Amino acid sequence: MTTTEYDYDVVVAGAGPVGLFLACELRLGGARVLVLERRTEVDETIKAGSVNIATAIALYRRGLLPELAAAWEASRARLRAFGGNDGHATGGTAGRTPGKTDGRAPGGPSGLPPKFAGHFAGIMLDPDLFDGSDPAWADAGPAADAGLVIPQAELERILGRWADRLGVEVRRGVELTGFDAEADGVTVRTHTDSAGGGPRSLRAGRLVGCDGGRSTVRKLAGFDFPGTAPEITGYQALVRLAGAERLGSGWQTTGTGTYVHGPFPGRVLTVEFDGPPADRSAPVTAEELTASLRRVSGVPEVTVTEVLTATRFTDNARQATDYRRGRVLLAGDAAHVHAPFGGQGLNLGIGDALNLGWKLAAVARGRAPESLLDTYTAERHPVGARVLDWTRAQVALMRPDRHSRALRRVVTDLALTTAGTTYLATRISGVRQRYDLPGDHPLTGVCAPDLRLADGTRLGERLHTGRALLLDPAGDAGLRARAGGYGDRLDVVTAACPGRPGLRGLFVRPDGFVAWASDTAGGEGLPAALERWLGTPRVAA
Structure with missing residues (x-):
C-alpha cells in the first residue's frame, strides 16, 4: 500500500506534551499526522512542574x-x-x-x-x-x-500553539477505542460523544500510543510491560488550606512519610508507605487529602478546605520490553511508568518523541528503510531503564524504616559535597545523554554542542526546521561532495567554529545528536553515516 492510500501516515493517540511534540516532529519531517485526544481541553491536573x-x-x-x-x-x-x-x-x-x-x-x-x-x-x-x-x-x-x-499544562499549551502553526490536525473529544494492525497498515476505530459522532474508522500507515501510563494502545497491542509493584500511595494537589502555619516549606521527611508544601501557593504532595490506593481513578476528596497531610506532617489542625486539582500516584515502575510491535509504537508514559519525583517522566517522554519523530517520518515518506525504526528502542530503552532505577532509588531513600533512614543520612552527607551535588544535578539535567553510535570521535553519540559559528549564529538555531545538518567548518569541498544526493533532507552549513578549531566536519541528526564527526579533512566515513541515518541518496536526473 502506498502512502497516498492512507488517510494519514501516522495517527498519534494522546495530545499531552509527548503526543504533541511527536506530532510536530512528524510534521516537520513531512508526514501527514493526526492526533486523537479524548479530552476536549488541556489537562489542568497538577503533574510535572519543570523541564530539564x-x-x-x-x-x-x-x-x-x-x-x-x-x-x-x-x-x-x-x-x-x-x-x-x-x-x-x-x-x-x-x-x-x-x-x-x-x-x-x-x-x-x-x-x-x-x-x-x-x-x-x-x-x-x-x-x-x-x-x-x-x-x-x-x-x-x-x-x-x-x-x-x-507546569506541565503550560508546556502543553506551548506545544499546542506550535502544532497549530505547523498545521498539525488535532481532534479533541475523540477517543481511540480499538484498532487492527496489519502488515500494510492500521485501521483505527474512534468514538466521539458529540452530535453526529459515534464509531468511526480511519486508515493509517502507523499508530503511536502516547496515551499515558494506562495506555489503551499498549494494552490492545499486547506489549509486554514488566516491572516492580507499587508500595506507596502519593497525592499531589493544588488546594486551599487552613491551619497551615506549622507546615514546613519544601520537601519534609517525617517519621511516617514525606510531604511537600509549595513552591506555589496551595501546592501539596504527600507520600505514605502503606501500599497502593484501593482505587486510583476515584475522585480525590478534601477529606482524603486532609487525612494524609495530617498523618504525614503531624500537624493536626491543617485542613484542606477546597480541592482545585488533585491526583493520586504510586511508584509502580514498568517498562515495555520493546517500544514497537510492527506498525504500532509507544512513547512517553505508554512505554514506561514510574514514580513522578522530579518530573522525570515528562522529560523522558519528550526525549522519546524527539528520537522517534524524524525516524518515523522518514520511513513513512519512503526516504529511509523500515530498519531505521529498530534504532528507536535500541537507543531509548536503556535511557528509560536508567530513569526507572533512578526513581526506585529515591523511593528506597524515602521509606520510613530505620535502615532506609540510616542510608538516607549517608546519601545526604554525600549529596552535600561538591562531587555529590555535581553528579546528582548533572544526572537530573540530562546534559550527559549519549547514544551508542558507530564511530570513535568523542562527539559521536552525544547531544551536539551548541557551537558558536563565525557567521554569528549558533548551531542550535540552524536546527529549527527539523532537518539533519552537516557542518563544514573548514570549507572542505571534498566533505560537501560526499554529501551529494541528500539535499532534500540535509542542510549543509559552511562556517568556522572558533571554539573548536580542530573540528573538520560534524553530521547532526534531526534530533540534534551527533552521528559522525571528524578532525581530519575529506569526510572519511561520512557516506556510511549519511546512508545509515538518512537512507539512500537521491540520484541526480
Whole structure:
C-alpha cells in the first residue's frame, strides 16, 4: 500500500506534551499526522512542574525558547508569592534566570552555579556546591540559562500553539477505542460523544500510543510491560488550606512519610508507605487529602478546605520490553511508568518523541528503510531503564524504616559535597545523554554542542526546521561532495567554529545528536553515516 492510500501516515493517540511534540516532529519531517485526544481541553491536573536541560535544548532547537522563558517568568511570580524564592522548594533541575548573572564563580556555562540544583528523594542540593566545569554544561548554549520551573499544562499549551502553526490536525473529544494492525497498515476505530459522532474508522500507515501510563494502545497491542509493584500511595494537589502555619516549606521527611508544601501557593504532595490506593481513578476528596497531610506532617489542625486539582500516584515502575510491535509504537508514559519525583517522566517522554519523530517520518515518506525504526528502542530503552532505577532509588531513600533512614543520612552527607551535588544535578539535567553510535570521535553519540559559528549564529538555531545538518567548518569541498544526493533532507552549513578549531566536519541528526564527526579533512566515513541515518541518496536526473 502506498502512502497516498492512507488517510494519514501516522495517527498519534494522546495530545499531552509527548503526543504533541511527536506530532510536530512528524510534521516537520513531512508526514501527514493526526492526533486523537479524548479530552476536549488541556489537562489542568497538577503533574510535572519543570523541564530539564535536555528538554529545554530540544525546545530551543525548534525555536520555542522564547515561549519557554516567558512561561517561566510567569511561574516566578507564583514562586515569589509563596515564599520569596525562585524555586528552591520545588523538584526539577539546574537552571538560571535567562540572561542574568551575579558574578559568582565557579559554576555553570556562564561561570555561575545553577540557581536551583534540584533534589534527590527530597534531599535538596546546594547550588553553591555545584561544579559546572563539565564541558557538557558549556555546550548546552542558551537553553542552559532558561528558567525551567514550568507546569506541565503550560508546556502543553506551548506545544499546542506550535502544532497549530505547523498545521498539525488535532481532534479533541475523540477517543481511540480499538484498532487492527496489519502488515500494510492500521485501521483505527474512534468514538466521539458529540452530535453526529459515534464509531468511526480511519486508515493509517502507523499508530503511536502516547496515551499515558494506562495506555489503551499498549494494552490492545499486547506489549509486554514488566516491572516492580507499587508500595506507596502519593497525592499531589493544588488546594486551599487552613491551619497551615506549622507546615514546613519544601520537601519534609517525617517519621511516617514525606510531604511537600509549595513552591506555589496551595501546592501539596504527600507520600505514605502503606501500599497502593484501593482505587486510583476515584475522585480525590478534601477529606482524603486532609487525612494524609495530617498523618504525614503531624500537624493536626491543617485542613484542606477546597480541592482545585488533585491526583493520586504510586511508584509502580514498568517498562515495555520493546517500544514497537510492527506498525504500532509507544512513547512517553505508554512505554514506561514510574514514580513522578522530579518530573522525570515528562522529560523522558519528550526525549522519546524527539528520537522517534524524524525516524518515523522518514520511513513513512519512503526516504529511509523500515530498519531505521529498530534504532528507536535500541537507543531509548536503556535511557528509560536508567530513569526507572533512578526513581526506585529515591523511593528506597524515602521509606520510613530505620535502615532506609540510616542510608538516607549517608546519601545526604554525600549529596552535600561538591562531587555529590555535581553528579546528582548533572544526572537530573540530562546534559550527559549519549547514544551508542558507530564511530570513535568523542562527539559521536552525544547531544551536539551548541557551537558558536563565525557567521554569528549558533548551531542550535540552524536546527529549527527539523532537518539533519552537516557542518563544514573548514570549507572542505571534498566533505560537501560526499554529501551529494541528500539535499532534500540535509542542510549543509559552511562556517568556522572558533571554539573548536580542530573540528573538520560534524553530521547532526534531526534530533540534534551527533552521528559522525571528524578532525581530519575529506569526510572519511561520512557516506556510511549519511546512508545509515538518512537512507539512500537521491540520484541526480
